Amino acid sequence: MSKTFDRFASIAFLLIGLLFVIESRSISQSAYGSSVGPNIFPTALGVILILLSIRLLFETTKYEHGERIKEPVQYVKFLIIFISAIIYAAILEPLGYVISTFLFLLIAFQTMERGKWISTIVIASAFSFGVYYFFAEFLGGSLPGFPQF
Structure with missing residues (x-):
């Protein structure tokens, strides 16, 4: 496992999740008085991505400093x-x-x-x-x- 890669990936996905949440706010609200609008799904995806990114960021602190196993790129x-x-x-x-x-x-x-x-x-x-x-x-x-x- 690459601690540095996982850390950078978690930060990148955190920023993408924030972008999803921010940009989903610009989508028009629901029509016809419904409480569920077109912005709900992208907002929920953004929040899930943010939470998973934070979890990955915290898990990278638990990596041991043992020997790294190099896996071949496929x-x-x-x-x-x-x-x-x-x-x-x-x-x-x-x-x-x-x-x-x-x-x-x-x-x-x-x-x-x-x-x-x-x-x-x-x-x-x-x-x-x-x-x-x-x-x-x-x-x-x-x-x-x-x-x-």
């Missing part, structure tokens, strides 16, 4: 996930949210840990369908649906 895995994220953004509209997210998660999970195909398929499909249903059907939001072949 460039190939990073490039596979990075390129698949770019492809995901490109195919989101034509294939729709559910199919493109399922494919992206399938590639990402298998890149990180090969094997376990059943659990990978179950988790990727549950997440894809679950988020789509929750956002598009339950909350009434808009996501690219299924393709019209």
Whole structure:
């Protein structure tokens, strides 16, 4: 573990969390007298990010000064996930949210840990369908649906 990296990362995420909270205040308040407005979600994310950053900052003080184990940087895995994220953004509209997210998660999970195909398929499909249903059907939001072949 790198104490310096973790410390800088916690400070960076703390600042990003503060930016989320500050900028979410500029989003217009709720319409039609509802107490839940569009600024609630980014504000809550900012607060969670701030709290997690503070926790990481305090945990870095507990690191022992023992010998450091140098882990190899995994460039190939990073490039596979990075390129698949770019492809995901490109195919989101034509294939729709559910199919493109399922494919992206399938590639990402298998890149990180090969094997376990059943659990990978179950988790990727549950997440894809679950988020789509929750956002598009339950909350009434808009996501690219299924393709019209």
